[in-house]
Each structure stands twice: as C-alpha cells, then as structure tokens.
Amino acid sequence: MVKRSQTGARKQKTNKAADKMNKTMEKNKMKKMRKVDFTSSVITSSGATPRFENAVLVIGLPGIGLVSKMAVDHLARATHARRFARLYSPHFPNQVLALKSGKLRAFTMRFYEKSLKKRDVVFLRGDLQPLTVEGQYEVAAKILSFARRLGVTRVIAMAGYAVQRNPANAGEKPNVYCAATSEALHSEFKRLDAKPTAGVVPIVGMAGLVPAIARVYGLEGACLLVETPGTMIDPHGAKALVEFLGKWFGEKFDTHDLEKRAKRAEKMLRKFEEQSQAAQGQPAKTGAPAAPEPIKRESLSYIR
Amino acid sequence: MVKRSQTGARKQKTNKAADKMNKTMEKNKMKKMRKVDFTSSVITSSGATPRFENAVLVIGLPGIGLVSKMAVDHLARATHARRFARLYSPHFPNQVLALKSGKLRAFTMRFYEKSLKKRDVVFLRGDLQPLTVEGQYEVAAKILSFARRLGVTRVIAMAGYAVQRNPANAGEKPNVYCAATSEALHSEFKRLDAKPTAGVVPIVGMAGLVPAIARVYGLEGACLLVETPGTMIDPHGAKALVEFLGKWFGEKFDTHDLEKRAKRAEKMLRKFEEQSQAAQGQPAKTGAPAAPEPIKRESLSYIR
Amino acid sequence: MVKRSQTGARKQKTNKAADKMNKTMEKNKMKKMRKVDFTSSVITSSGATPRFENAVLVIGLPGIGLVSKMAVDHLARATHARRFARLYSPHFPNQVLALKSGKLRAFTMRFYEKSLKKRDVVFLRGDLQPLTVEGQYEVAAKILSFARRLGVTRVIAMAGYAVQRNPANAGEKPNVYCAATSEALHSEFKRLDAKPTAGVVPIVGMAGLVPAIARVYGLEGACLLVETPGTMIDPHGAKALVEFLGKWFGEKFDTHDLEKRAKRAEKMLRKFEEQSQAAQGQPAKTGAPAAPEPIKRESLSYIR
C-alpha cells in the first residue's frame, strides 16, 4: 500500500541521468539546510520519505500516567516500525544529552512507519511536549503539515483521564472515551465501545491540540482518553490503549512486557527528576550540571 | 446588498468550465492548508466567503461584566446570522474541549454575517481574548485584515465601564460612552446620546485595540463603553448595548431572554472557574485533568 | 535642503497621467494595508514622506528623569516641526486611550521633521519604550531602517546618568557625557565639552540600543548622557540637553517654559501611576478599568 516517493527511488538506475538527478537532489538539500533558521521546528528525514494513501498518524507523547507514550512506544517496537524522520524544535529545552556511548543527542520527536494489514500507520514518538503554548501550536502545525504531505488522513492522539477509582485494583479494564472532529471517526470508535465523555472535559496539551486543529489541514482527528488513577506511570492504562488500537487495526499485539518496562521506567524517572531539580538551581549559562550518579542509557528508554 | 465573491458562486453552472474551476479552487485550498504554520492566527471559511459594501464589524469578546460578549451573542442569535468563518490562534490556550456529543473542539473566534435593513453586519463572537499582549495585536491584525477584504469599513467594539453606582438598582438605564477614530463615526453615535468620556480613560484588551488600530487598515473604529457595576455578568449593561446598536441599525431587537440566559451563565461560570483552578495545579504536559462533576453542554453557551 | 520624494509630489499636475499615478499609489497603499500583520511594528505616514540628505535623527523616549523625552518634546515644539509618520507596535501595551474629545488613541511613537539652519532634523517622540527585550530590538530596527530610507545618516539618543549629587542645587550645570560608534561624531561632541564616561557604563533600553546598532544600518550613532539626581522628572537635565543640542545645531532655543511644564507633568504623572496600579489588579480580559477621577487631556502632554 506504500508508494515510495520519487525522492526515495532506489539507486537501480546507475546511468548518467540518475547520477545527475542525485546531484541535483543533493544540491537542493544543501541549499535547504542553509536556510534552516530554527525560528520554527524542523523535520529532517533519514533516507526515503514514504508516501501513503489514507494512512493514520498515532501520537504518543508524555502526559498523565505516561499512558500515551508507553502505548505508542510499545506499538512501534511490537510492529518493528521503521524510523524515517526526526522533528527538532526551538520549543524543546536548550539542553542535550551526552550518552555513555559517546553520542551527543538533541531532544526530538521521531516518526516511524509501518504497513499493517488494514492500514498504513505513522507513529510519532517523543520525549516531551513543547515548552510554551505558542510552541505547542507551532509543533502541532509542523506535524500536521508533514502528515498531510505523507498521505495521512486521520490523526489519533491519546491521553490519560484521571479518575478517583483505580480500575486495576478492582480487576476491571479501564474505560476508553473518545472525542473526534468527524462523525465518521467517532462512529468507528463507538463501535469498539469507546464512549463520549459524560460532560465537557478540557484536554490540556498536544493530545487534544493536534487532533482538534487537524481540521484546519483537512484531516480527521480524534483523542482517545483512558481512565487512569493518575500515578506517575500507569502500564494498565497503556495496555488498554494498545488493545483498543489493536482491535481498530485488526491486529493482536502482545503486551506482556509492558508492565516490566513500566517498573524499570518508574524507578529511573524518579532518579532523573531528582537530578533535574538539582540542575535547575544552575543558571542557563552553565555548561554541564553535575551528574553525581550515572544513569544507565537503557533505563532512559522512556525519557529518550 | 451582499455581493457574493467569485469563490462563493453557487454550483449552478454544471458545465465543464465550472468543474475545472472547482478543481483548481480545491487544489489551491489544499496547497494553502499545507502551508498553515500556526505561527500566527488562521482563518478558515466554511462555504462561500461573502463580500460586502460598507459593512460594519461588531465585536463581542469576554470582558468586564461580559456585556460585550452577551450583546453580540444575542444580536447574532436574534438576527439569525450565518456563521461563515472561524479564527484559530496560537495565542489561545493549548487546550481543547471534549464535548458530551463526542465532538472535539478547539477554542476559536467565529464570524457571522447578516444583511440588516440599513447595513450589512459581520458579528465576531469568541470565547476568550488572546493570552499575551503581542497575541492581542496579532489577532487584532488578522481580524482587521480579513474584515477589510470582506468589504467592512467600520469596526465597533464594546466594553463595560466599571462605575461605583449600580444603574440597575436605581432603575436607571446605564449611560453609553463612545470613543472613535473618526469624527464621522463619533457624530453618529453622539446623535444617539453616546457621550465622550469625562477624562482620559484607558481601555485594556481587544475592545480598545481592534477599533484603535483599525486606522492602520484604512477603516473607521469606535469603542462603546457601557456603565456596569462590575459584577461577573451584567445583563443590564448588555441590554443597553443591544438597544443602542438597535437604534443605530434602525431595528428593534427583543431582549427579554437576555436576563434568563445571563443567570444560567453566571451559575455555570462559577462552576467552570472552580474547575479551572483545580486544573491549573496540573503541569502543562498532562493529558486531561479530572472533571469530577460533568458540565452540561448547554450551560456552556457563554464559554464556547 | 529637503528633497521631497516622488510620493510627495504636490497635486499641481491635474492632467490624466497624474490622476492615474494617484490611483495606482492608492491601490498599492490599499494592498499594503491588508498585509500588515502586526507581528512586527508598523509605520504609517500622513501625507508626503520626506527625503533628506544627511539628516539627523534625535530620539526622545521616557527614561531616567524623563530628560530625553522632555528635551525632544521641547525641541519639536520650539522648532514647529511637522509630524509625518507614526509607529505602531505589538511591543506596546494592549491598551488604548479614550480621550475627553471623543478620540480613540493607540500608543505610538511619532516622527517629526524640521529643516534647521545647519541640518535637517527628524525628531522621534514617544510615550513609552517597548515592553520586552526582543521588542526593543525590533522597534529599534524599524526606526533605523525607516531613518535610513529618509536619508538620515546620524542617530542621537539621550539619557539621564544618575549621580549622587544634585547639580541643580549646587547651582551648577549638569555635565554631558558622550559615547559614539564613530570617531567623527565623538569628536564633534567632544569639541562642545561632552566627555567620555570615566569607566564602563551600561546603558539600559532604547537610548543605548538604537544608536549602538545604528552601525548595522551603516549609520553613525551616539548617546548623550546628562547628569541627573534621578528624580521622577528633571527639567534641569532636559534643559542642559536642549542647550547642548542647540550649540551643535547652531541655534538658540528658548527653554523658559520647560520647568513650568515639568511641574505640571510631575503632578499628573503621580496621579496616573496611582491609577495604573489600581488598573493592574484587573485581569487582561477586562474592558475598561474605572477612572474615578478624570484626568485633563492637557496634563497628559508627557504621557501621550
């Protein structure tokens, strides 16, 4: 179902014409590079930019209970999706990471693609939400504009919906709620038992913003809300979202390692936050705040 | 009096030329969609964009006593005005609403149009004012630039003018004051008993900004200030503004349900504000704050 | 010495060609109006935009002791300079004024022009400095870019230099210090007894920024610092600046009404500030804060 764009044409034609085309493409890329001014976000692609027909964008960024991020990270891993682009943004922190491997890494959001049985899917994974209100709009716009160009027609975001009771303790499955910009999308989710909210519910951050303004780009948008007790990390809620999307995709995803990962992540997150608080005492001009106790790269899987 | 623009031509011509034109228009719209980057506000139109000669733009956004918003909401309803465009803005909150109906809604301002006996009128209704100073200028500019293109030549905004006494208690009609960028507009309002202010009065927010910088767009602007006791919601002041504009428009508008709506709105506003305060404790990255007690969609008529 | 630009050609030619030209000009102005988006500052001109050879821009904005604003306001009045342009900015407050006359006024900076004996001068008068750091750079750039187009080659700003002693009390004239981007300009001021500062002195705000970055526009810049006791309003310092510029311009300006105006202004400023503090308690969305005691328009001469 995937139609590779011209820019992704494999180098099978080794004749002069192809060589010339490659050179022109390279030149154009160079020119484009120079003009990047980081007054707005930047998407860079590694290799071919895919083109789809009626693909779905599924967004997993940090939020309440980390349910959305955990669900999409899991889906991308489980489906062996291919990373094809990164989004850099001036609305991310002015901070980067020196890794144990010697790599120097900026904060980014990353696009992955996978052709599932019924649908082509683009996953958006990221370490954080843009830092300012205006920044959230700008990044949302960059994502939607790019998605449209890829051939995405539907945008699904997810979030935790904090409730008093803990569905996990009661041995129950948490409910999934749905709000959409189109009747069609809403009906599909309703058929899978997603309910509308009992009243008006405000959704703060990218999980609401991206699907809501998808309209402006001629795309359908929906936000799935899963009940969560509001703990730091809620693998139960993440699992419910994975299963819900599985039903919609017509696929079955194994979720048994979700809880294991979640525990490791929670431990590490606590450590990271203590560190961050220590670092915040430092003025912005400082080079590198002290890292008294090294963090293992692997345990950062939910941070970057 | 309304001259529909070419882009609004009804699909009466079903010949090939018309088909081709529609395709081209659609293509252009698609191209435009992709370029929307949300670094500034965006206006999207549903259906035909009207073109007028010497129309009046009447702005009703939240402010002191909600007088301006209530008046314009009432006028748009009473005249059965048609909504034809929406304004989205990065200067609105990074927050959207999941409605009981399953709809997902972003905060917007909305344009309505109506041909009254003496004048074509465009009403601007909205849930909120842009969040930052620079944002207020940017949105004001977008409104004025769009209004100019529609054929608007005069821009009227309204605001409450907080006074110690409560005119309603004294059984008196609140006074209406007027400040305008042109002598002509000022004279017209003066003839209807609007007075200049007794001294220099600062007007904060969009109610002053939009008509004041209308000059830059070659448009006349005025701000009507109505005496208000400064309560949360003042239907008395709103009524006075509706009656004042009615005289200017040469029409009589029934206002008997204004007070009833106002009471419902006040009750609901209180509830919403308590909720908002609870939500503010949540960090920006959270997904959806808890909504312990569902709010009825209907009661939100003055919020969105 | 003034060469009027083509756009200022008097309507002496009443033939068709001139008519056509006027229509084209009008159309272009209309097109330009629509595009104003207030993401940066806007300069509008009333009537002909003058063109000079080697004119001087003299900037008078509020600062320590109001010395600079008072001096330039006095010079513009004393020389009967003609106002020819206004600068609006999203970096000014989202606030406008309803005047006793019924006029609605936005905050602006205003350009005046006068051909003095030795030099053509452009005065820049304004009510305030842009509210943010980035805003100050943006407005400075707009001023310098416009000045360059007018034919300005030198930019003079002024500021108070707070000292412990009060030169006025000692019956002494306050010293004038000078810092410039070019040797030539510095020498001219040195010849008139302006001294370099005894050490490194930081200058905060537009008075330093505009002449310092004038270099980027190929213009010479200087900042004159006058000793001031740091009182709210210091007519003594303003007088010293007027006299200093008078010597440089080769003209003598009467300054006897400066002190009288200063006293009136001080009284009024105190009243205005109390009011502003009261108004600041109001949220940004409010319409018009109460003005318990009307301020006379005339007494606002140093506010707007």
Added chain:
Amino acid sequence: MVKRSQTGARKQKTNKAADKMNKTMEKNKMKKMRKVDFTSSVITSSGATPRFENAVLVIGLPGIGLVSKMAVDHLARATHARRFARLYSPHFPNQVLALKSGKLRAFTMRFYEKSLKKRDVVFLRGDLQPLTVEGQYEVAAKILSFARRLGVTRVIAMAGYAVQRNPANAGEKPNVYCAATSEALHSEFKRLDAKPTAGVVPIVGMAGLVPAIARVYGLEGACLLVETPGTMIDPHGAKALVEFLGKWFGEKFDTHDLEKRAKRAEKMLRKFEEQSQAAQGQPAKTGAPAAPEPIKRESLSYIR
C-alpha cells in the same frame, strides 16, 4: 588553504569593470542593510568573508568555570586570529556599554579566523549566551548556517563538567570527556584520551545545543567536557582544554599567562556582578544606571 571569496577580491584591478562591480556590491549591501529587522540575529562582516575547505569552528562562550570562554579567548589571542564578522542578536540584553574611550558598544559574538598547520580554524568568541531558550536555538542556527557557508564542516564546543574533587589541588590534570554526533569525530578525540561520559549527562546551553543540532546542517559536532571544581573562574580547566585542542591541531600553545588573566578577571567579575544586581532594581525604561565606581576597560576582557 584559504580561498578568498569573490567578495573579498583585492582592489588590484583598478579598471572600470572592477569599479562597477564594487558599486554593485555596495548597492546590494545597502539594500540588505535596510531589510535587517532584528526579529532574528544578524551577522555583519568587516572586510572580506573568508571561504575555507573543511574548517573547524571552535566555540567559546561563558559557562561553568568560564573554561570554554577562557580557552577560546586564549587560542584566538595566541594564534593572532583575524576578526572578520560580528553577530548581533535580539536575544542579547537590551543594554549596551559606554566605554572609557568614548566608544558605544552593543553585546555581540565575534568570529575570528586562522589557518593553522593542519586545519583552518574559525573561533567564535562572545560575552554571553542568548537570554531565552528559543533565542539559543535561533542564534545556534545563525551560527551554523553561517559556518556552513564559510566552509566549516566540524563544530567543537566546550563546557565545564562540575565534579566534587578539585583536580588542581591533587596536582592532577582534569579529565576531558567527549560526546559527538559522528563516529569519526568521536574516534579522533578518543585517540587523544577523551573519554565518553560514565552515564547520561545533560548539557545545558549553547555548548551542547550548537554541536548537537549541527547535524541538521550536515556538519559534524562535538562537545568537550573538562572536569572543573565549579569555581567562578577555573584557569586550570581552561588550560586543559587549550592543551587538548593543541594536540588535536598539532600545535603547541603557550598557556603561562592564562592563570594571571584569570585572577584579574575573577576580581573584576565580582565587581561587575554587584553592579548588575544594583542595576536590576531599575525598571527597563531607565536610561543609564549609576556606575558608582568606574571599571577599567582592560579588566573587562572576560566580559566583552
């Protein structure tokens, strides 16, 4: 190894063609000047803009222990590098300096160039880091885009890495750590004994940001971290960086005056900070805060 660009052609050809070319160049520069709007940073060049093949950009801005700034300031002085460009930015403070010499100076970053034996080097020296997160991205982009145009292919930044122990006291050399965006660059530094960090280390500010996003411009980037006790000024760490780069450059730099300068700088910095704190009490609109005790220009060598 340096190839001068066309714009730097010496005026050896004194024939008409050259004259004409110069005039056109001058005109273009004039046009460009007018368009500078300071909504983003601006680079101005004095004289010819050099063009290199595979040059290295070495960045020295203030940070922990001032190690990076001191190292690059020392290298630029020791190699007698030539200044060829300045960067002005709206993300620097709205503040300038009146110098004892009568000069008026804006805050800038400055580019220097030098052809070393093995490599062409561009040094970036500056007084400060941009004030906001978005500003840091914007300035980083301007630097990288410019560097790319100059023919730079590698970007090296440095920072202090605060540790508990003081290597200097123990008579030991501080360790140098390295994180890079490319394997190749990392290997070269590893060969010179730079180690990867023991775990994930966050780097705050330009020292991490510029090399990390160098990728987006097709450039290799690395950040060198030197152990530092976290004192205000750490000449020991700066010396270690100079020696490390010396080895990489295949040159030996004398460092005996580094410590002497550092002591003078520390004394002066303390004085300057006290002054700055005093100045901060002043509102942004003030002209020039008092400078009770003059600072010697020379002693400011580490501030500007």
